[in-house]
Amino acid sequence: MKTFKQRAARRIAAISMLLALISGPLAWLISREIAEENMVSLAMEESRHILGDRDSFALPAEKQLPLRADEAALAITGGLFDIAEIYDADGRKLAEASTPAGEAVESLLPKHGRPNYRTPSYQSLKLPEQGWILRIFVPLEGRDAERPAGFFEGVRIVPEWQKEELMRGALTMALIVAAASLLCGLTIYPFVVHLSAENSRRAEALLESHLSMMEAMGRAVARRDSDTGAHNYRVAWIAACIGEALGLERPAMQALIVGSFLHDVGKIGIPDAILLKPGRLDAEEMATMRTHVAQGEAIVAGIGWLDEAAAVVAGHHEKWDGKGYPRALSGENIPLAARIFAIADVFDALVSRRPYKEAMPFAAAIEIIRQDSGSHFDPALAAIFLNIAETLHTRLQCCDEADCRRLLDDKVRHHFFAQA
Incomplete structure (x- = not known):
């Protein structure tokens, strides 16, 4: 849980910083744009106020109009504007006035044709x-709402003090927004941790119930087959060790463990007369026994959390050379989990004591695995197993069913549950 909290803190901090880095400059731009538009709006209002009687620009009197325009241009210049130009309704320039600073920049401004716009900009x-x-x-x-009476164009050289004031305001807004993003991340962190912990507890409880059901099913099959259940724990643990040596990812390890534990679940449907027969099965009985694979597939099919077991249940009697059953798959057409399990299952059967046989010596069992590499077993997987076989055998040699269960439980905890 401590590790989760650290990860959550890092991720929330990273997201908050990212939001701050994005929202801060964005707020700066928006604030700057708003301040700029406010300044322009003020200049527009000032120009309209100074220009006074708008109707005079619509009069056809040729002497009064230029005089009025000259007065207005001179009145506007030197306040908010460094250049003021007034045009009549046809876009002809009536008057122009400039400050010395305005004259210095006028030649640098983009040129344009006669004004003919309808909205301020x-x-x-x-x-x-x-x-x-x-x-x-x-x-x-x-007087004519459809046609402007004239046009005013003004140029303002923004002084340094105003630029600095505008920038300070925009920067302040950006810092406020960035701080708000960071504060938001700090505020939601405990809620995220609480909700995630609660979800994790519920998910683990559900997983616990699934694994308990898996174990109950495996033990039920083992008891019908005159086994204590230790075999299921051992083969699942051995298969998990091979999978770890192979470097399987978490989902593949989960499928391997569940499938290995439930590999013989289909034996529930085999009649006792065949399943518990002490002697050798005849051809017809063997055919019936082999149906446990199809019955096992039918049991795990459609149960979401058992879907991952299907590969081992369906393929644990297939052989590398294609002489297995029920589909006579060969080579890599056999699912990887089933190829791994086949080695674990045969090895455990060889070295374990059963009511009808004694345990085979380790060296003899290893020799059989080596000889069947390339025929029964995937040779690459057999080589991996042979490297760790002695360690596994030594660990299992003195284990009773409870010990075997604890060994598998460690694997389950490691591969199914979130690591602290």
């Missing part, structure tokens, strides 16, 4: 020497 320009410049375009309303 602006351009934000960055000139190398002069810095930040706002260029504002305002249609002047007249």
Whole structure:
């Protein structure tokens, strides 16, 4: 749980930092844009106020109109604007006024044709020497709502103090948003840990019930087959050890363990007269016995958590050379889990004492595995097993059923449950 909390803290911190890195600059841009638009709106309102009687721009009097425009342009220039230009309804320039700073930048501004716009707008320009410049375009309303009475265009060279103030405001907003992102991550961390821990507890409880059911099914089969159940624990543990030596991933290990433990689940459907017969089975009885594979497949099919057992249940009697049953699969057409289990199953059968036989010496059993490599067993898997066989045999030699159960339980805990 401690490791989970550390992972959760790291991930939430990483996400919070990412959000801060994204939202901070975004907030800065939005704040800067809003401040810029507010400044433009103020300039527009000021220009409209100073221009005064809008209807005068719609009058056809040729002398009054230029005079009015000249007065307005001069009044606007030097306040919010460094350049003021006024046009009539046809887009002809009526007046222009500039400050010395405006005259210095006028030749650097983009040129345009006669104004013919219907809504206010602006351009934000960055000139190398002069810095930040706002260029504002305002249609002047007249008596005709469909046609502007004239046009006003103003240029403002934004002073350094205003730029600094705007930047400070945008930066403050960006820092507030970034801090809020980090604070949000800090706030949700305990809730995420609590919910995840609760989900983990519920998932583990469900898994515990599934594994308990698996164990009950395996033990039921073993008892019908006159076995204590230790065989299922041993072969599942041996198969898991081979899978670990092979480097199987977690899902494959889970499928291998479940399938190994339930490999003979189909024997539930075999009549006692055949299953418990002390002597050798005749051909007809052997044919019936072999149906335990198909019956096992039918039992595990459709049960979601047992689907992973199907490969071993269906293929544990197949042989590398294709002489196994029920499908006579060969080579790598046999599922990997079934090929691993075949080695574990035969080895345990050889070295274990049964009511009808004594345990075979380890060296003799190893020789059989070696001889059947390439015929019964996958030779690559057999080679891996032979490297660890003595260690496994030594570990199991003095184990009773309870010891074997504990060995397998360790594997189950390692491969099925979240590691602390």
